[in-house]
Amino acid sequence: MPRKFRLTWQAGSNGRDGRWRKKYKDKVYYYSGGSGKYDRDAYEAAIVAWETEKLRVDANAPRPHQLQYEQAIEEWEQVLAWSNRHGDLDMATIAFEKVRSLRTRVESPALSPLRASDWFTDQLKMPTIELPENLLEQTAADLAEGNVEFRTLPTLTSAKAAEYAEMIDGSPQRITRDIWRDRLKQQERRTALRDDTLHTHVEEYISQKEQQVEVGQLSAGRAYAIRLHLSYFRDWLGRDMGVAEIDGSALLKYQSHLLSNLKVKEWSRTTAQHYLKTVKAFVRWLWQIEAIPTLPRVLDGKSGPLNIGSNTPAVVVYTCDEVTRLLKAASDRTRLYILLMLNCGMTQKDISDLTVEEVDWEQGRITRKRSKTSQFENVPTVSYLLWSETFRLLRQERSPVSSGRLLENANGSAICTEQIGSDGKFKKTDNVKNAFDRLRKKEDIKKPLKSFKKT
Incomplete structure (x- = not known):
């Protein structure tokens, strides 16, 4: 479908x-x-x-x-x-x-x-009563035989008649309606009496993640994905649910719901896994800030019941012929992007973040940490010996500045950016990908840009 x-x-x-x-x-x-x-x-x-x-x-x-x-x-x-x-x-x-x-x-x-x-209230419908087909004939016969007696009744207003009808209504539908009316009143009181709702803590957690974006500890794209995943969880569980009621049972039910999306909404297992991982991290945070008294046991260990395994994707690589075609057809700037990915295993962000200081202009080497993990002390710093063509294009395409970003747009801006604006919108530019997509379309090659890292 x-x-x-x-x-x-x-x-x-x-x-x-x-x-x-x-x-x-x-x-x-x-x-x-x-x-x-x-x-x-x-x-x-x-x-x-x-x-x-x-x-x-x-x-x-x-x-x-x-x-x-x-x-x-x-x-x-x-x-x-x-x-x-x-x-x-x-x-x-x-x-x-x-x-x-x-x-x-x-x-x-x-x-x-x-x-x-x-x-x-429409869920609590009154039942349909089957009437005999000869009801009118039966009524006429009863009247003719004098089997029907009429009594004088007091004059009733429509409101009073409705009140009496409600009082004597013993139908399952009326009882169910009253039960749900009491349930929802109770739920409204629970919501009004506390500020420990799921919605409140989701917004607080997201606010902390956006602060991490501002100081460079987290990418804007990751922060936006967290908002997306937790908004979905909040809507599923109920925005006014108290976080103290998020237990192992609730998390397993949510996992079951995500798995059902594989069929109902044609999600991939990887998508469902990412949604679940975000919620697991959020619940651990709730426990760490003492918003919940205990950590649900289903979060113990990596092999517990709360886990969605992802499919192992097929490794996609470029053939020698495809690489040759792309390099021949590319502009100098786009050819440099491709060579940096092949030579140094770089991503678009690595290319955008590359600085003048990270290049040894005598030895033809790039020495740096990956942008994604550069904030961690135990991540190794790697030195890459550049191929002659990579080094030539790097010197040709470098910006005129003596420090800072090595490759920039013509107006001096970064070639890749991610940010969350004041309006809450996620904004991303990726000129590396844009340039490659134009080249890929021209050469009728379907493989993605990231496959260069695996080639």
């Missing part, structure tokens, strides 16, 4: 990469498309960025029916929290899907009125 996208894909053109597009209230918003339309992480990041933007826009201009949508979503969130707390998995599944469906629909430029089925 084809995947349904909530954003519109806009293919790249004239050197511009493909991107996600959303038109809302006569304004168009664009988000990074990553490596392409089927880059799941980029798409999910775009969804989170759009939802953040939409909250800001809606806060400034409420629309018709918006209040009703918010009320319905809040009611379903309370149902979800209660159901997860008490192990009602069937109702939790219904509530989770209802919340996501309503949030998707509320993104529409014009909101349609809510349907009866959008409210939780």
Whole structure:
């Protein structure tokens, strides 16, 4: 079954990469498309960025029916929290899907009125009573035979009649409705009386990660993935759930939910694994700051029950013929990018972060730590002897500065950047990838850029 996208894909053109597009209230918003339309992480990041933007826009201009949508979503969130707390998995599944469906629909430029089925009370329907086909004939016969007696009843208002009907209604539906009414009132009281909700701690955890981005301890892309993963977990478990109630049972149920996404949403095992790993790290953090009294036992060790193994991907490498074709067709700058990846195993970020001081211009060597792990003291510093063509192009393409970044754009900016803006949006530029994608398309080669590290 084809995947349904909530954003519109806009293919790249004239050197511009493909991107996600959303038109809302006569304004168009664009988000990074990553490596392409089927880059799941980029798409999910775009969804989170759009939802953040939409909250800001809606806060400034409420629309018709918006209040009703918010009320319905809040009611379903309370149902979800209660159901997860008490192990009602069937109702939790219904509530989770209802919340996501309503949030998707509320993104529409014009909101349609809510349907009866959008409210939780519609789940508690009155039964359909089968009436005999000859009911009218039977009634007529009873009247003719004098079997029906009429008594004088006091005059009742419609409100009083409804009150009496409610009092004598002993149907299972009425009882269930009252039970759920009590449950949700209890859930609302729990929410109002404390500030240890899952939503509060998720926001605090994400705020700490964004601070790490500011001081260079964490990449902006990783911080954004954490927000994406924990927002999903929060919505599944219930934003008003108390963190003290996150136990081993809840985590195993979440793992089961992620595994079901492999089939229902065509997730890869790697995607499900990443979502679970983020939640496990978050729960450990809750324990470390004493927000939860004990660490769930399912988190003990690496081989415990809380684990989703990823598929071992096939190793993709370039053939000698493909490398030759690409190097011949590439511009000098793009050829240098490829050679640095082949010669030194660099990533795009390594190339962007390479500094003048890390190059021995006499010996033709690069000596540095990988950008990804450079903040760790025990990571080795490696010295790479450059091939003659790599060294020649490096001297040719270097920036004129005597210190700092070795390779820059024409305007002096970094060739690869990641940042989270003040509006909460994740913004990424990758001119290494952009240049290679143009070359790859020209040569009709499908293999990804990262495969150079394995070639």
